[in-house]
Amino acid sequence: MMVDSFTGKRSNKMDERTGKFDLNSPKFDADAYVNALLKDCTLPQLMDKEKQIFREIQGLDSEMQTLVYENYNKFISATETIRKMKIDFKEMEEEMEDLVQNMESITELSDGITKAFAVRKGRVQQLCATHATLNQLQLIFDLPKNLNQLAQEQEYELAASSYLQAVNVLEAYKDIPTFGDILRETEEVMEQVKDALKAAFQDSEASAITLRRSVDVLLQLGAGSLELCEDYLTHSTAPLETLVNALVNDELKDVNGVGFSEFVDWSCNEFLSNLCLLVATFTDLFISPLKTSGKTSDMDEAQSAQSQLLIRTSSLMDRYLDVAERRARAEAEQQDGKSGNSGPSAQAVSLVKGLDKLNRRMTGLSQLLPGTDFGRTSMELITRVSLYQCAVLLQRLLREWEAELVPTVVSETGDEGTTLNDVLAHSIASLGQRIRDALAVLQLFASSENTFCASPKFLSTLSREGVREGVIVAFFSAISESAVGLTAAASPFAQAARPSAFLLLARLFLDLHKSIVHHFLTLTEEQFRVKDKRSLTPLANLTDQVKEAAQVFLDAYVQRIGMDMTQMIRQSTDSEDWLSCDEPRGPRSLIKRIVEDIGAMEVSLGHLLEEGQRKDRSSDSSRRSHKVGGRGMVGDTSSYLINRLFSERIEIYWPVKFTRTSVLTGVVKITLKAFAECVRLQTFSTHGFQQIQVDAHYLYVHLWRFVADENTLTMLIDEVISGAYHRSLEPIAMDSAVVEALCNKPPSS
Known part of the structure; x- marks a missing residue:
């Protein structure tokens, strides 16, 4: 303040x-x-203080007046309320006094009535009991008529209830003729009721509710549980049997032509749901009541009923799963398998989704029906389908290899402007993409989103037996084994392919051996989590097999080139008149073409193969003249044979190595060996022998740089000249300088 x-x-x-x-x-x-x-x-301060206190006094007075007025109103209101309450309580007191007087009058009247009727109480009770007995007797006497009427009105539950209420009395007094007749009549009526209820099991249009009511009433009437079980199962499984038969015979248009996932959805709604409902209803009607009774006989009947249910459901499920597996296999076969940029095909996605849905429903059905293991059965089905999918993808890869990749090699190697490197790169890329497409499809089966992938056994079987061994290893092994068939002379491929196609395939398989096989095996083991490699094909064994195929193609290439050279040499040699030919003026055009072809082949090989190692040779090999003297060179026949006997043997068709030098050496050996054999089949004059000298020297001068060992070339050239010498009538050799001059002579314009 x-x-x-x-x-x-x-x-x-x-x-x-x-x-x-x-x-x-x-x-x-x-x-x-x-x-x-x-x-x-000070005085001003005192004046201000006075004004302040005065204002506060006025404010407090105003507040006090307001408070007084408010409390006064409340006081007046409370006074009025109290006055009204006094008036109301006075009226209530008067009413309470009247009520007390009325209650006393009622009590006196009640006591009087009780005393008046006390004498007749026993008689009234006796009359009431007699009346109740008479009513019961009347009900018993009217029971046959009432039951008959209820039966006609199909009120079977009420009829059974009425019968069960009276049957104990009738059984107790059946010795009395009247009661015996009534019992007999009621039993006849109830037999009719039982027959009517059992007739529902023969009606194919009877609903599940009707059957359940019939079973309930029949069980109340003491019908045999096992017989009812059989009848109920026969009727309830009939529609399911019809549905399964239609599925087996492909008679349902609703599921023909749809994907496997849609098929599973439809079958779950139409077949499995009804089967689950059947199992639940049967268990509720027969098995559960028998088990809860606790009696040994009932437990045995419950076991028998469950056995009947298992037999029926297992039969239906076996047939349904056969259809499902057949549909799944058909879905696997229909896939195009090309994922590209959009992922696996719709058929593959539908197949895996359908298998996952099927496994979920089978597992749920096993939990609903004890004693079954449909979850294991579905896992076995999924395993078979996944392995079948692997087999389908393997066959597709092999078909594409035989129908697309290999023919592409044949066609593109003959296209002008297309290098072997381009064809090789395209072939490797196409092959790799197709394998990756197949792995992408199989990865759907191994996705963690699938419930069946929770099984380690399934994943192990899929990854080891299905993907690694069944697709990757089997594919590379199969195409490696096909190398022998492709290179056979009678095969369509060998007849249509150019020699460069064999070379390209050899290089392709060599790349498979070096890196591609290892890459895809490693990729497969990483994507499909293959950790246990016991009993699996080792990488070294597979790469060795692929390398053997590469060797087959490379040998076939060398032999094919050699055969072409041999054909040219034989045709040219056979067409010449060696006995009347003119003096040689230089190497024949055939010999020049052979040198040109081998030179062009070296260029082609340079794109695919490394050069390789050569034995050391003298630096002037290209300028040396081959000694082509007459008898000084080859001597007489006996000395020639002795020299051949002790000379190093030359293997003509020895497997070549993956180098340019080794391949060219193999071609040169086949060519010169063929030249020597063709020479041995001819007879030469002096000029003919000299022409062979010129041709042989030209080959020597130009081919030495292609071979790995110059000594091999020397021996083969000597064999050609020696063969011509021994087949010549007058073998007079030309001087080495003349031969060299003819070989170095520029072509005439």
Whole structure:
């Protein structure tokens, strides 16, 4: 307040301690308060303080008046309420007094009635009991008629209930003729009821609700549980049998032509759902009540009923799963398998989704029906389908290899402007893409989103037996084994392919051996988590097999080139008249063509193969003249044979290595060996022998740079010249300088 602002900190502490200067304190001292103001404040301050206190007094007066007015209104209202309550309580007291008087009158009247009827109470009770007995007897006498009427109205539940209420009485008094007749009549009516209820099992249009009501009533009437089980199962499984038969015979248009996932959805809604409903209803009707009774006989009947249910459901499920597996295999066969940029095909996705849905439903059915293991059965089905999918993809890869990749090699190697490197790169890329497409399809089966992938056994079988061994290893092994068939002389491929196709395939298989096989095996083991490699095909065995195929193609290439050279040499040699030919003027055009073809082949090989190693040779080999003297060169026949006997043997068809030098050496050996054999079949004049000298020297001068061992070339050239010498009538050799001059002579214009 404003008083406090004039006193300072010291006065505040004093006020808090004494309370004399606090206007709100009970200890407030007005004189002390005024004296303090007069002492501490100036006249203007005292005037301001007076105005402040006056305003506060006016405010407090106003508040006090308001409070008084409000409380006065409340007081008036409370007074009025109390007055009304007094009036109401007075009226209630009068009513309560009237009520007490009425209650006393009622009590007196009740006591009088009780005393009046006490004498007749026993008689009334006896009459009531007699009346109840008569009513029961009347019901018993009317029971046959009532049961017959209920049977006609098909109120079988009410008829059974009425019969069961009276049958114990009738059984107890059946010795009395009247009761015996009634019992006999009621039993006849109830037999009719039982027959009517059993007739529902023969009605194919009877609903499940009708059957359940019939079973309930028949069980109440004491019908045999096992017989009812058989009848109920026969009727309930009939529609399912019809549905399965239609599936087996492909008679349902709703599922023909749809994907496997849609087929599973349809079959789950139409077949499996109804089968689950059948199992649940049967268990509720027959098995559960028998088990809960606790009797040994009932437990045996429950076991028998469950056995019947298992037999029926297992038969239906076996047939359904056969159809499902057949549909799944058909779906696997229909896939185009080309994933490209859009992922695996729709057929593959539908197949895997359908298998996952099927496994879920089979597992749920196993939980619903104890004693079955449809989950294991579905896993076996999925395993077979996945392995079949692997086999389908393998066959597709092999078909594409035989029908597309290999023919592409044949066609593109003959296209002008297309290098062997381009064809090789295209072939490797196409092969790799097709293998990756197949792996992409199989990865759908190994996805963690599938419930069946929770089984380690399935994943192990799929990854080891299916993907690694069944697709990757089997594919590379199969195409490696096909190398022998492709290179056979009678095969369509060998007849249509150019020699460069064999070379290209050799290089392709060499790349498979070096890196591609290892890449795809490693990729497969990583994607499909193959950790246990026991009993699997080792990588080294597969790469060795692929390398053998590469060797077969390379040998076939060398032999094919050699055969072409041999054909040219034989035709040219056979067409010449060696006995009447003119003096040689230079190497024949055939010999020049052979050198040109081998030179062109070296260029082609340079794109695919490394050069390889050569034995050291003298630096002037290209300029040396081959010694072509007459008898000084080859001597007589006996010395020639002795020299051949002790000379190093030359293997013409020895497997070549994957180098340019080795391949060219093999071609040169076949060519010169064929030349030597063709020479041995001819008879030469002097000029004919000299022509062979010129041809042989030209070959020597130009072919030495292609072979790995110059000595091999020398021996083969010597064999050609020696053969011509021994087949010549007058073997007079030309001078080496003349031969060299003819070989170096430029072509005439």
